[in-house]
Amino acid sequence: MPCLNEAETVEVCVRKALACMEEHGIEGEVLIADNGSTDGSQQLARDAGARVVHVAEKGYGNALMGGIRAARGKFVIMGDADDSYDFTALLPFVEQLRDGADLVMGNRFKGGIAPGAMPPLHRYLGNPVLSFVGRLFFPSAIGDFHCGLRGFRREAILRLQLQTGGMEFASEMVVRSTLAGLDVREVPTTLSPDGRSRPPHLRSWRDGWRHLRFLLLYSPKWLFFYPGVLMMAIGLVAGTALTFGPVEIGELAFDVDTLVGTSALVVIGFQAALFAVFTKVYAAEEGFLPESPRIRRIIDLVSLEKGLIAGGLLALAGLVGLVMSLVHWQVRSFGELNPRESLRIVVPSATAFIMSFQTIFASLFISILGIRRTRESSVDVAAKAAEEAAEAVKLEKTKG
Numbered sequence: 287m288p289c290l291n292e293a294e295t296v297e298v299c300v301r302k303a304l305a306c307m308e309e310h311g312i313e314g315e316v317l318i319a320d321n322g323s324t325d326g327s328q329q330l331a332r333d334a335g336a337r338v339v340h341v342a343e344k345g346y347g348n349a350l351m352g353g354i355r356a357a358r359g360k361f362v363i364m365g366d367a368d369d370s371y372d373f374t375a376l377l378p379f380v381e382q383l384r385d386g387a388d389l390v391m392g393n394r395f396k397g398g399i400a401p402g403a404m405p406p407l408h409r410y411l412g413n414p415v416l417s418f419v420g421r422l423f424f425p426s427a428i429g430d431f432h433c434g435l436r437g438f439r440r441e442a443i444l445r446l447q448l449q450t451g452g453m454e455f456a457s458e459m460v461v462r463s464t465l466a467g468l469d470v471r472e473v474p475t476t477l478s479p480d481g482r483s484r485p486p487h488l489r490s491w492r493d494g495w496r497h498l499r500f501l502l503l504y505s506p507k508w509l510f511f512y513p514g515v516l517m518m519a520i521g522l523v524a525g526t527a528l529t530f531g532p533v534e535i536g537e538l539a540f541d542v543d544t545l546v547g548t549s550a551l552v553v554i555g556f557q558a559a560l561f562a563v564f565t566k567v568y569a570a571e572e573g574f575l576p577e578s579p580r581i582r583r584i585i586d587l588v589s590l591e592k593g594l595i596a597g598g599l600l601a602l603a604g605l606v607g608l609v610m611s612l613v614h615w616q617v618r619s620f621g622e623l624n625p626r627e628s629l630r631i632v633v634p635s636a637t638a639f640i641m642s643f644q645t646i647f648a649s650l651f652i653s654i655l656g657i658r659r660t661r662e663s664s665v666d667v668a669a670k671a672a673e674e675a676a677e678a679v680k681l682e683k684t685k686g
Contacts, residue, residue: 287299287300287303287317287318287319287336287353287364287366287367288319288321288346288349288350288353288364288366288367289318289319289320289321289323289327289328289331289349289367290320290321290322290323290327290349290487291323291324291325291327291484292323292325292327292367292368292482293323293325293326293327293330294481294482294483295367295368295369295480295482296318296327296330296331296334296336296367297330297331297333297334298369298481299365299367299368299369299373300316300318300331300334300335300336301334301335302372302373302374303316303373303376304316304334304335305374306374306375306376306377307376309374310377310380312376312380314359314361315336315337315357315358315359316331316334316335316336316337317336317337317338317339317353317356317357318331318336318337318338318339318353318367319339319341319349319350319352319353319356320338320339320340320341320349321341321344321345321348321349322340322342322344327367328340339356341353343451344451345451345452345455346451346452346453346455346456346487347448347450347451347452347453347454347455347458348451350364350455351448351451351455354440354443354444355444357440359440360439360440360441361380361383361437361438361439361440362437362439362440362443363376363379363380363435363436363437364435364436364438365434365436366480368480368481368482368486369478369480369481370403370434370477370479370480370481371434371435371475371476371477371478372475372476372478375475375476376437378390378473378474378475379392379435379436379437379473380437382437382471382473383437383438383439386469387439387469387470387471388438388439388442388443388463388468388469388470389436389437389438389439389442389443389459389460389463389468389469389470389471390436390437390438390471390472390473391428391433391436391460391470391471391472391473392430392433392434392435392436392472392473392474392475393428393429393430393433393472393473393474393475394430394433394475394476394477395413395429395430396429396430396472396474397473397474397475397476397477398474398476398477399476399477400476400477400478400479401479402479403477403478403479403480404477405490407490408490412490412494413430413431413432416431416432416457416494416497416498416501417429417431417432419498419501420457420460420461420501422508423501423502423504423505423508424461424464424465424501424504424505425464426460426461426464426470427472428460428464428470428472429472430472431456431457431460431497432456432457432497433456433475434456435475436459438459438463442463442468443459443463445466446459446462446463446466448462450500452493452496453488453493453496453497454493454496454497454499456497457497457500457501458500458504461500461501461504465504506561506562506565506566506569507562507566509562509565510558510559510561510562510565511558511559511562513555513558514554514555514556514557514558514559514560514561514562515555515559516555517551517554517555517558518551518552518555518556518559519555520548520551520555521548521549521550521551521552521555522548524540524544524548524551525545525548525549525551525552525633525634525637528540528541528542528544528545528548528630529545529630529634530630531630532626541626542625542629542630542633545629545630545633546629546633549633549634549636549637552637552641553637553640553641553644556641556644557644560644560648563648563652564648564651564652564655567652567655568655590649590650590653592649593645593646593648593649593650593652593653594646594649596645596649597642597643597644597645597649598642598646599642600638600639600641600642600645601638601639601642601643603635603638603642604635604636604637604638604639604642605635605639606635607631607632607634607635607638608632608635608639610631610635611628611631611632611635614627614628614631615628
């Protein structure tokens with residue numbers, strides 16, 4: 287249980303959890319991960335039978351990771367120390383873990399939310415929307431992404447190397463577990479009004495944004511790729527039509543000024559799509575996201591040489607367009623031009639030039655990201671140490 291000034295409720299939470307383990311013959315402990323309480327919560331928890339560890343780094347996620355590392359059991363069940371979760375009903379979590387689950391999430395919407403237990407903003411907007419976004423962005427079936435009562439295999443969660451230190455830790459655990467292919471399940475649980483007289487640590491809009499920001503950053507295709515492809519498609523279709531002349535839709539007339547805008551859409555969309563590939567490659571190389579076979583195929587397909595050729599062809603197309611614009615100017619005796627005519631040649635040519643350099647630079651950058659570093663495993667290090675020790679013994683014998 288993460289704890290920060292929970293003197294009013296921590297004792298009853300500890301006693302409920304211990305009673306549940308005793309009732310069902312579960313061998314375990316109650317661990318309080320104290321995040322700097324100043325109200326005597328630590329001693330109250332000890333008196334109730336808990337083990338208390340101090341976690342210096344502030345934040346919900348930091349407190350939980352400190353507690354998870356300090357835990358001694360094979361399974362860990364985490365829950366807030368505010369008496370809002372029913373620690374006497376932990377058996378369904380334990381049963382699922384014993385059955386092979388890696389992460390067992392509670393679902394408050396299926397189990398029951400007591401009147402006054404969850405603010406309407408969280409119940410009808412925040413949690414449903416963020417959980418829907420999480421299911422949309424990632425292959426997850428979890429209905430309550432932010433339930434604070436959950437159980438997991440300690441070793442499986444530590445292996446994920448979770449990074450976030452704030453409230454978004456709750457989302458990171460679900461997302462990273464899903465992406466890593468862990469066995470994630472869900473059981474109904476209840477939520478009651480907490481027993482504190484002070485306001486909760488959660489800040490609705492700030493922490494809601496942090497959750498949404500995390501979901502976006504861990505899904506490059508929704509953050510970059512899909513918006514980029516949509517902008518490119520709109521820009522290409524509209525730009526192609528405007529290249530051959532004005533377009534009228536009812537009383538609206540679109541001309542070369544709109545053509546400049548469509549060119550910007552194509553360039554921005556193409557850059558966004560490239561950023562999606564950059565992010566996926568970098569995240570996979572650094573271990574933040576699992577390596578995608580699709581991205582690996584793209585990297586293998588789009589080699590540096592092919593990228594340079596594609597960029598060169600786009601540059602050639604742009605150059606041809608610029609030559610055509612010079613010919614157009616020559617026909618006008620290098621005098622004043624009609625922008626409605628000249629821009630239909632210059633804008634597509636300039637767009638092709640810009641995209642050619644984007645393609646070349648992207649190919650170079652992806653090639654750099656794709657360079658795999660040699661990482662020594664623990665076996666390699668041990669073997670190397672053994673060889674060095676053998677060499678030292680051999681040298682000593684030679685001297686002797």
